[in-house]
Amino acid sequence: MVNICNFMEVLQFMNWYEKLNQYFPIEEMKSQEHMELLLKDKKDIYKKDESSNHVLMYVEMEDFIFVDYLFVSKAARGQGLGKKLLDKLKLKEKPIILEVEPIDYEDTDTRKRQQFYNREGFTHAKSIGYRRRSLDTGEINELEILYWSPTDESEESIYEKMLHTYKMIHTYKDVQLYGEAYDPPEKVFTFDKENAHTSS
Numbered sequence: 001m002v003n004i005c006n007f008m009e010v011l012q013f014m015n016w017y018e019k020l021n022q023y024f025p026i027e028e029m030k031s032q033e034h035m036e037l038l039l040k041d042k043k044d045i046y047k048k049d050e051s052s053n054h055v056l057m058y059v060e061m062e063d064f065i066f067v068d069y070l071f072v073s074k075a076a077r078g079q080g081l082g083k084k085l086l087d088k089l090k091l092k093e094k095p096i097i098l099e100v101e102p103i104d105y106e107d108t109d110t111r112k113r114q115q116f117y118n119r120e121g122f123t124h125a126k127s128i129g130y131r132r133r134s135l136d137t138g139e140i141n142e143l144e145i146l147y148w149s150p151t152d153e154s155e156e157s158i159y160e161k162m163l164h165t166y167k168m169i170h171t172y173k174d175v176q177l178y179g180e181a182y183d184p185p186e187k188v189f190t191f192d193k194e195n196a197h198t199s200s
Contacts, residue, residue: 016055019055019071020069024069024071025141026134027137028134029136030068033177034173034178035057037172037173037177041172045061046058052073053072054070054071054072054073054081054082056071056085059169060094061161064161065094066096066165066169067089067096067097068169070085086148090148090150094150095150095151095157096147096149097161097162098146099130099143100114100117100146102144122146122147123197124144124145125144125159126192127155127159127192127195128155128190129190130143130188130189131143131188133182133183135182145158145162154197154198156196159191159196163189
C-alpha cells in the first residue's frame, strides 16, 4: 500500500509535466516535447501557471482563453484553489473554453469535474461534437466542450474558436513530434446549427 504522506512528498518534487501525466488519461495528453515547444514557439499565447499544488496550461488569444490542462493536487482540493485560478482568468473578460470527459458514473472524478465547472458558470456547448483520435492509442476520445462567457457568446462562435485552437495548438508540428498527423478538423468536429445556442 502506498503511504499517502510519502506520495504527497513525491508529488511536490514532480515537475509540472509529471503532475499532468499522472492525472490525465494518456489519450488526452500531449507529449512533453509538444508542450515545451508550444511554451517556446508560442510563448506569446501559450502560458503555464504552476505551484506545488497546481498546474494550469492555457492559451490566451485576443478574444478568448482556452484551458488546455488544469490540475489541482488532492492535498489542495476543496480549498478553493481551482476556483481562484478560474476567477483570475475570468478577470480578463474573455470567453473561457475547455474540454472535459463526459460523465462516467463508474468514474466519480468525471462527475466531480463536471459539477465543479457547472458551479463556476460553465455551459455545455451541446451543438458541438468533438471526437479526437489519440496518436498514442489510436482510440477515438469523445469529449464535451464547456464554456464561460462574460457576454452572451453564441455556440457557433465557440465552435470557430475551438477549430482555431485545434489547428494552432493541438496539431502543432504533429508529424514532426508524433510521426503522423492528427485527423483534420472536419473529421474531428461537428456543429449542429439548428440546435445551437445563439447570442441574443
